[in-house]
Amino acid sequence: MATFDWQGCYQALLNELNNEGQERWSNLLTQQLRRRFEDNPHGDIARWMAALAQLPDVSDTQARLDTSAVTLRAETLLNESQLEQLESGLRGLMPWRKGPFDFFGTYIDTEWHSDWKWDRVSPYLSDLTGRRILDVGCGSGYHCWRMLGEGAARVIGIDPGLLFLFQFLSVKKYLGDVPVDLVPVRMEDLPGKLESFDTTFSMGVLYHRRSPLDHLLELKDTLRRGGELVLETLVVDGPEGYSLMPEDRYGQMRNVWFLPSCDTLMRWLDRTGFRDARVVDVTETTIEEQRQTDWMRFNSLVDFLDPDDHSKTIEGYPGPKRATIIANKP
Numbered sequence: 001m002a003t004f005d006w007q008g009c010y011q012a013l014l015n016e017l018n019n020e021g022q023e024r025w026s027n028l029l030t031q032q033l034r035r036r037f038e039d040n041p042h043g044d045i046a047r048w049m050a051a052l053a054q055l056p057d058v059s060d061t062q063a064r065l066d067t068s069a070v071t072l073r074a075e076t077l078l079n080e081s082q083l084e085q086l087e088s089g090l091r092g093l094m095p096w097r098k099g100p101f102d103f104f105g106t107y108i109d110t111e112w113h114s115d116w117k118w119d120r121v122s123p124y125l126s127d128l129t130g131r132r133i134l135d136v137g138c139g140s141g142y143h144c145w146r147m148l149g150e151g152a153a154r155v156i157g158i159d160p161g162l163l164f165l166f167q168f169l170s171v172k173k174y175l176g177d178v179p180v181d182l183v184p185v186r187m188e189d190l191p192g193k194l195e196s197f198d199t200t201f202s203m204g205v206l207y208h209r210r211s212p213l214d215h216l217l218e219l220k221d222t223l224r225r226g227g228e229l230v231l232e233t234l235v236v237d238g239p240e241g242y243s244l245m246p247e248d249r250y251g252q253m254r255n256v257w258f259l260p261s262c263d264t265l266m267r268w269l270d271r272t273g274f275r276d277a278r279v280v281d282v283t284e285t286t287i288e289e290q291r292q293t294d295w296m297r298f299n300s301l302v303d304f305l306d307p308d309d310h311s312k313t314i315e316g317y318p319g320p321k322r323a324t325i326i327a328n329k330p
Helices: 006-019 023-039 045-054 080-091 114-124 142-149 162-175 212-222 262-271
Strands: 061-064 070-074 101-103 106-108 132-136 154-158 180-183 197-203 223-235 275-284 309-313 321-328
Touching: 006 023, 006 180, 045 080, 045 162, 061 162, 070 142, 070 162, 080 106, 101 162, 114 142, 114 223, 114 275, 114 321, 132 142, 142 154, 142 180, 142 197, 162 180, 197 212, 212 223, 212 262, 223 262, 262 275, 262 321
Parallel strands: 070 101, 132 154, 132 197, 154 180, 197 223
Antiparallel strands: 061 070, 101 106, 223 321, 275 321
16 A cells, blocks of 8 residues: 655655754654654545545646635646546545635635635734744645745644645645645644744634643744734633633534633733733624535534524534634743
8 A cells, every 4th residue: 555755745844944953843743744654544545645646737837825715727728637637636635624725727615714714814914924934723724825825934834634734735736845834743742942933823723722721832832032823713702701611512513622702812811921912803603604515515514503593503602703813922
């Protein structure tokens, strides 16, 4: 059975880390990748590799990374056979949850309108030009590509989901040697006290953590002095000090632990040493933003809400509302 060439995939990143004096991270990451792909490989890797191999070679690819869909185009139109190969390969990587993407006219309408989230967040960001960025819980890397489109010098996304990695590689196949990588590790797998990023994003992660304060401290450790945190998470209405802890599931998700009020979240950031924290957006998640599509055919948000009252989850909790906070490391 063919094995995933993780060394070929990540050697450039590992070399870069070594050259930047990050040998500790490079050595740790090498061990983690070896364990992930050699010692205990995922049973679907061969299928995802086969799907990736189906994607046709296109020599004259150009990318638009500043539009709603991460868009790939070629000077020469793909022929019918190439388009069939393309769609077959991309469908072999379903379900597509974060996007959208446009591969040479094949439009992937993902479950999430991740572009809507980017449009809400991006007006409040510091200029990303030349910045080194970490995207925690990056999914398929949609926002990583948008960050590169905004001028980032280097983007590293982390997400343990291996299907997300192969979806990311389906884009990178056509872009070649660009300073964006997706590493299949968790936040807690990073070495402590990295202090090497200008901006760290954590969007849709905090409520999955049993200890949200530890997550905030881990995020702070990734940033250089003066670095910027972009935090997006589920919140609920309530006074400072209030936080909802679901009895079991929230919107059918088992791994939801704490949904704070915005004032509580601001207190958490203050207690973990961030400064100048400000809430820049609060938006209710709708069934237009997260929904089933032809590229994600499983249950989606509408199935997780009270069918008679979409302001509540199916368990009776307040429906999903997301806040974005930007803060700085002093």
